[in-house]
Amino acid sequence: MTGNLHIYVLALPLVGALLVNLLGRYSLRLVPPLVLGALALSFAAALKVLSGVLEHGAFSYTVGNWQPPFGIELVVDHLSALMLVLVSAVALVASFASLHSVARELADRQQHFFTLYLILIAGLHGLILTGDAFNLYVLLEITSITTYGLIAMGRGRAPLSSFNYIIMGSIAACFYLLGVGYLYILTGTLNMADIAHIFPTVQGNVAVATAFAFMLIGLWIKMAFFPLHGWLPRAYSDAPIGTGVLVAPLMTKVTVYLMIRVMFSVFTPQYEFFQHPGVQNAIVWVAALAIVCASILALGQRDLRRMLTYIIVAEVGYMVGGVWLANSQGLTGAILHIVNDALMTLCLFLVVAAIASRVGSLHFDNLTGLYRKMPLTMAAFTVGAFAMIGVPPTCGFYSKWYLILGGIEAGQWPYVVALVFSSLVNAVLFFRIIEIAYFRTEGDGHVPLPGPIAEAPQMILQPLLLAAVALILVGLATGPLVEQVIRVAVPGGL
Amino acid sequence: MDGLMSEIVAKYNYWIYVILMMIGFYAMLAKRNLVKKLFGLNIFQTAIILMFVSAGVKHGAKIPILDKHEVLEHGVNVAQVVNPLPHVLMLTAIVVSVSVTGVALAILQRIYRRYGTLEEDEILEKIKE
Amino acid sequence: MTDDQDQLQTKAGTSGPIVEMAVRIMTPFIQLFGLYVIAHGHYSPGGGFQGGVILGSAYILLGIAFNQQIAMRYFSERVNNMLASGGALIYVGTGVVCALLGGLFLDYSALDRILHLGPIEWRSMGIFIVEVGVGLTVMSIMTSLFWDLGSGGELEKGL
Numbered sequence: 021m022t023g024n025l026h027i028y029v030l031a032l033p034l035v036g037a038l039l040v041n042l043l044g045r046y047s048l049r050l051v052p053p054l055v056l057g058a059l060a061l062s063f064a065a066a067l068k069v070l071s072g073v074l075e076h077g078a079f080s081y082t083v084g085n086w087q088p089p090f091g092i093e094l095v096v097d098h099l100s101a102l103m104l105v106l107v108s109a110v111a112l113v114a115s116f117a118s119l120h121s122v123a124r125e126l127a128d129r130q131q132h133f134f135t136l137y138l139i140l141i142a143g144l145h146g147l148i149l150t151g152d153a154f155n156l157y158v159l160l161e162i163t164s165i166t167t168y169g170l171i172a173m174g175r176g177r178a179p180l181s182s183f184n185y186i187i188m189g190s191i192a193a194c195f196y197l198l199g200v201g202y203l204y205i206l207t208g209t210l211n212m213a214d215i216a217h218i219f220p221t222v223q224g225n226v227a228v229a230t231a232f233a234f235m236l237i238g239l240w241i242k243m244a245f246f247p248l249h250g251w252l253p254r255a256y257s258d259a260p261i262g263t264g265v266l267v268a269p270l271m272t273k274v275t276v277y278l279m280i281r282v283m284f285s286v287f288t289p290q291y292e293f294f295q296h297p298g299v300q301n302a303i304v305w306v307a308a309l310a311i312v313c314a315s316i317l318a319l320g321q322r323d324l325r326r327m328l329t330y331i332i333v334a335e336v337g338y339m340v341g342g343v344w345l346a347n348s349q350g351l352t353g354a355i356l357h358i359v360n361d362a363l364m365t366l367c368l369f370l371v372v373a374a375i376a377s378r379v380g381s382l383h384f385d386n387l388t389g390l391y392r393k394m395p396l397t398m399a400a401f402t403v404g405a406f407a408m409i410g411v412p413p414t415c416g417f418y419s420k421w422y423l424i425l426g427g428i429e430a431g432q433w434p435y436v437v438a439l440v441f442s443s444l445v446n447a448v449l450f451f452r453i454i455e456i457a458y459f460r461t462e463g464d465g466h467v468p469l470p471g472p473i474a475e476a477p478q479m480i481l482q483p484l485l486l487a488a489v490a491l492i493l494v495g496l497a498t499g500p501l502v503e504q505v506i507r508v509a510v511p512g513g514l
Numbered sequence: 515m516d517g518l519m520s521e522i523v524a525k526y527n528y529w530i531y532v533i534l535m536m537i538g539f540y541a542m543l544a545k546r547n548l549v550k551k552l553f554g555l556n557i558f559q560t561a562i563i564l565m566f567v568s569a570g571v572k573h574g575a576k577i578p579i580l581d582k583h584e585v586l587e588h589g590v591n592v593a594q595v596v597n598p599l600p601h602v603l604m605l606t607a608i609v610v611s612v613s614v615t616g617v618a619l620a621i622l623q624r625i626y627r628r629y630g631t632l633e634e635d636e637i638l639e640k641i642k643e
Numbered sequence: 644m645t646d647d648q649d650q651l652q653t654k655a656g657t658s659g660p661i662v663e664m665a666v667r668i669m670t671p672f673i674q675l676f677g678l679y680v681i682a683h684g685h686y687s688p689g690g691g692f693q694g695g696v697i698l699g700s701a702y703i704l705l706g707i708a709f710n711q712q713i714a715m716r717y718f719s720e721r722v723n724n725m726l727a728s729g730g731a732l733i734y735v736g737t738g739v740v741c742a743l744l745g746g747l748f749l750d751y752s753a754l755d756r757i758l759h760l761g762p763i764e765w766r767s768m769g770i771f772i773v774e775v776g777v778g779l780t781v782m783s784i785m786t787s788l789f790w791d792l793g794s795g796g797e798l799e800k801g802l
Contacts, residue, residue: 024742031739031748038735042728045721084749154603161610165617172621179624180637186618187542190555194562197607201562205569421551579687609692616788623795 023153025072026081026096030145032062037138037509038235044131052119057133059115060082063108066101067312071197073101080151080213087150089211095151096283098361099355099509100339102477103148103277106359110366111141113483117373118262124377125260126173133173137266139272140166144274151284153200154210157193158280160242163274164189167267169418171259172189181254188251199235202227202288218220219288230294235282238507242274244312245340247335256332261373264325266390272332276339281305283343284511288469293346300344308342308438310334315445324375327449328368331408334340334362334442339457342423348510350426354412356498357419360407363494367404367487374484390457397476400488405450407476407491410443415495422502525567546634548625552618559611563604565589570597658708666708673701681778685767690773695781700788711794718786720798727783732778737769749773 036058043050071468073079078097082088096176117251143163168189171184204210206227207218222228222381237248256268284290293300311334318330335357342354351464372382376395379386391398407416420439427436475481522529534557541554578598580590622632628635649739681694683798706714738749752762760768790798 022600027738027742027748031735031742033731034735035739038728038732042725042732045724081747083747085747086753127689135568158610164611164612168614168617168621172617172624177641179621179628181624183548183618183621184622186614187551187555188526190556190614191539191542193610194559197562201566201569204566210603401558507569528656605690605692616784616792620796623792627795 029065032058033138034142039137057111061185066104066108070101088207089214092148093151114265116264116483117480121264127368127427136166162179178258183257192238196238199231202231217403237427239279243272253329256329265369269362303344306433307337308434310337311438311442315442345426345430353422360415360419363431364407370484371401374480388460409446413495418498527552531561548632566600570600684774685770691777694779699785700783703789723783730776730780
């Protein structure tokens with residue numbers, strides 16, 4: 021039983037999705053218990069997987085008992101166990117808010133929404149576990165296709181933004197597939213560990229470099245790394261609220277995890293960082309540019325959700341730069357930032373869900389005086405804002421600390437300056453909202469609201485407070501997290 | 515010049531795939547009709563599928579359907595049989611391509627119902643109003 | 644439309660008696676061929692996806708030759724939805740049952756505990772169960788794609 025636990029983490033949301041599709045047309049009241057039950061069981065199984073890995077060490081699992089390199093191999097090591105716990109926890113917490121807001125926005129299509137929702141979560145779990153390059157492509161497309169559908173369910177401009185995302189996302193997946201094709205022609209196998217094994221004997225350096233470039237650019241488009249980020253702001257801010265709460269914290273972070281997997285399990289650090297040093301410098305420069313430009317673009321936004329999506333683009337810049345710094349501090353900081361950024365984005369998007377459920381529009385003019393009317397929501401927003409800025413003891417401070425240390429050690433001063441600049445810009449952005457919500461009274465161009473503004477509904481408020489508390493707790497627990505889990509995951513020799 | 519021509523003629527199939535990919539890419543970027551963009555994507559994906567499949571072909575090899583009794587007697591001579599693994603992988607890729615096309619066409623129907631047109635510039639005009 | 648084209652179109656909007664009769668004769672053979680392709684998937688070229696597309700194309704042919712209402716009488720939307728989810732459930736369910744019975748995910752030799760055929764035989768036969776599930780799902784999805792896209796989502800009047 022315990023040997024199959026990570027499969028249950030993947031299979032339970034999938035079975036839940038199919039049951040929601042079957043039973044949801046008969047009774048819509050069956051949908052919330054199915055969704056929450058599947059995600060809660062999946063989270064429990066992920067916790068057990070993590071404790072098992074911490075005790076016994078990493079292991080690999082072959083699907084269908086076909087031995088690798090012929091069968092598909094799943095890799096469960098410290099990094100993937102940590103990501104499993106993160107994704108299942110964020111999915112569980114976000115699903116409370118999604119259930120509430122979808123019941124309001126998309127009243128009679130709930131079963132379709134949650135079928136796609138649960139398949140997306142199953143696909144994310146599979147992406148984390150897989151050890152086979154082509155399987156990664158299939159799961160990447162599963163998550164992307166469900167996201168296209170989930171975003172297109174919104175109102176207004178949502179179908180157009182989703183179509184734009186389809187074009188760019190499919191180009192990205194095709195580039196990744198091209199890269200896998202090159203690797204298959206060169207090495208004859210698709211298993212990641214086997215490709216790494218065969219690499220030293222492969223001739224044809226240009227082909228290997230081309231394969232790496234294609235795979236990397238495909239993953240960069242998917243994670244919205246500047247300047248390939250054009251699809252993200254419109255897609256995430258025109259989506260329904262229930263989609264944004266799940267997709268914004270998770271999709272780009274899991275793609276950053278995939279980039280780390282491809283860079284360290286398929287290609288070796290020696291190849292990427294040291295054979296062509298100009299490439300590494302160039303990418304850290306582009307990451308610094310990404311952080312600065314995305315922060316400046318966020319300054320010009322007048323809508324809370326659009327501002328948060330530009331902040332997501334800047335955070336992706338942190339992580340890509342941290343990985344390409346080529347030292348263990350930077351990689352530790354990047355992995356820690358994946359965890360922290362998922363939690364911070366979850367907290368902030370839950371605030372968006374709470375405000376949208378009471379106020380209706382997220383334009384800055386509609387946020388006046390919210391501190392008095394929704395005190396707990398805005399308290400959680402303040403914690404999230406402090407985490408984004410990087411104030412101790414919230415978790416955001418520690419990952420920025422590791423990234424800055426790594427940047428100083430590698431001598432990449434533009435990256436360090438960009439990190440500090442981004443913290444200052446985040447402070448300006450969030451204090452501007454705190455000022456509007458706290459100090460301004462109504463009557464400054466205030467739009468009349470549909471109902472009385474009370475505190476957010478319980479189904480959104482409880483997860484929001486949980487997420488805000490988690491930000492502080494994860495910040496305080498950074499020591500054990502880094503020592504026991506992340507340090508083991510970083511490959512030696514960096 | 516002679517070496518270049520013999521290179522192109524020897525690997526003519528890969529050059530055709532590259533040309534197909536570029537046609538698809540051009541359609542995705544430069545055409546203004548949304549359906550044409552979608553079919554540019556389709557052409558791009560088809561070109562990649564063709565490239566994969568032709569990666570497994572060998573000189574003078576036959577298709578990978580084996581006769582059970584002959585295999586049990588003589589065994590399999592791998593050099594005489596085309597590599598079937600890219601075929602199987604590309605079946606999956608075709609399924610993915612069909613799914614993306616299906617979802618995109620459904621979304622295009624919604625866009626058409628809302629804006630009345632499928633040309634990108636006309637849609638942007640209508641949004642600005 | 645010209646006069647002779649008018650004569651070809653019957654009142655119900657279908658394509659005329661010749662096409663109707665030909666489609667009515669061909670459909671059972673197409674479906675039989677689809678079942679053949681699914682059943683031979685693990686042994687020779689074929690399999691769930693290919694057979695499912697052929698089965699779905701039989702219904703699409705009905706939808707093109709007759710009109711959408713008549714075609715939907717043979718494969719209603721309710722059955723479509725049930726088969727689509729049911730097929731995928733067969734796939735994942737087989738995998739989970741194999742995992743619960745002590746083997747790995749999709750390790751068909753663990754099914755030996757339910758029905759005694761020998762583990763090696765089960766590894767060859769188990770793929771067939773999964774192919775059936777995939778075939779059902781693909782048939783439903785192909786048909787549903789044609790109907791929904793062709794009718795603009797309302798499923799009343801087709802192509």
